[in-house]
Amino acid sequence: MSVTSARPSVEWKRPTKWVTISLFLLPALALYLLFVLFPVVQAAYYSLYKWNGLQPLTDFIGLKNYGTALASNTFTTAVTNNVLIVVLSLALQIPFSLFLAVLLNGRFPGRAIFRLVFFLPYVLSEAITGIVFTLLLQPGALVDSGLNGVGLGGFVHDWLGDTGFVMITLFIIISWKYFGFHMVLLLAGLQGIPRELEEAALIDGAGRWQAFRFVTLPLLGPTLRVSVFLSMIGALQLFDMIWVMTAGGPLNASNTMAIAMFKAGLKNNQMGYGSALAVILFMFGLVVALAYQRFVLRRDVEGAVTAFNG
Template identity: 55%
Template sequence: MSTLTEERTEESAATPAPPPARSRLSRWGAWASVAWFLVPALVLFLVFVLAPIVVAVWTGFFKWGGIGPMDDFVGFGNYTRLFDDQVFLGDLGRGLYLILMSVLVQLPFALFTAVLLNQRLRGRAVYRMLFFAPYILSEVVTAVLFTMIFLPGAGMADHIAGFLGIEGLQGKWLADPSTVMPTLFVVMIWKYFGFHMMLFLAGLQGIPSEILEAASIDGAGAWQRFRHITLPLLGPTIRISVFLSIIGSIQLFDLVWVMTAGGPNHSSETMAIAMFQFGFKRYQVGYASAISVVLFMISLVFSLFYQRYVLRRDLSGAVTSGGDR
């Protein structure tokens, strides 16, 4: 009998006691607090992000003008028409042009300026402010300003071209298909390079000065220090800057819309401009929805690919589980 009693005592001791009611209430209170802060954000995300995506995908299967019921189902007809449209294929080419020019011209220029302003220069704070100031302006204000600068006959650009002896460019900046895209890209550099310059400056100031001093003592020159120390340590910042530059080039809209509206003769049109034109000017909402879906898929696929293969080593230690602490 005593042995049986001891076994029951041991089993009862091994069985954990149920948590007290106060502990359960505190746990439910913690979950309620999480829900209180999380649910509004989820609702906004569902209403303003996921729902428009679903609606655009569904609308892209119809030939619809935006008014009345959607009863003309065309399946993938809008997408077939899309990739048979030479203007849209030109939009893809112009987007690629902006991407290449941003990565190969704008970012190196921003990096060079950041390296220069990271030196001990007199008045460098003023230069940093002046170079970053255009980024603060809205795209519409920037577009209106440069529309006046490139105004044929009376704009500052024509006067400068005449002074430099390149009269052939006068009046052609935004009016000629051969010059409109380079002109727009000059405006893009003026508007956005200051943002990337500040990113590079932040990255440069995060590099320990002891490493550069040690390399200098070992006899490394300025170019060797930049190539073998600064650039590798600045790699994460450069990769983030490239990502933001490419996504911005893909989705460029308001700057181009105010300055040229995609003209002349579609020579400055982007995918976002085409989407707006068909959706709100020509009332071909189904076709515009198909353009928006393609634009979204290009951005999504690029973002996933870039994060998986380019940002992987930068993000590998960013997320840790509780067991790793």
């Protein structure tokens, strides 16, 4: 040890730091490459072939799978359904969660119980939720007899069998499951806002609505934007619950992109076509995520980075 001079160690110092960092990063990076990026590239490659998953990859058909997908009614319906869920979630589910979060942010007895009750559906697994609601929504089951019992028999539908209504049914159930999650997220955001700010606004003569609109809501912006982001990504990847409840039926009316992909690849053995759908789904998610990061989340992230450097 004493033999080693100081000079080389000084020379070694900087490279060692970076070598160490990269070596520590390598396992995670390797796993990421192997299980995330490599399969993405693989899917893109398979999507250029007509392939049933068993035979050799010989039937190169270029972008034909993509053409088939875009021309297929089944797949365009699936895309429409995904977009529908995104729009409905943003228009109804998030405002509702925000409303509840604001209510539960006030002080009143039993507040913790309400918070717990509203959050509970989120804890259930999607499959269990799907099975429970499938049973409740059977013709003549609890939902129907409940509606009949309170004199709303006119509202009774073939909830999961009516092609025109199935997506609405599913949206309500999805909202039921996830509003609690967004509520808790927004509640956490609300609690991070000092109460004094709103109080000051009230003292300055602002009404309750004005104080919420111009003080609380802007300060809740970062949380709200994350909530919207998670909701959009979740809606684009929708699979489990719909698969359990309708399997995309009836007549493909409740297909989503993920369901169309699963059916093509694993049910119909159209691995090439299924891969093309997977790539389209991936691109959808990527474009939405990047655009959202670029145009909406940017200011939040920039703020954070500035604080870090400062």
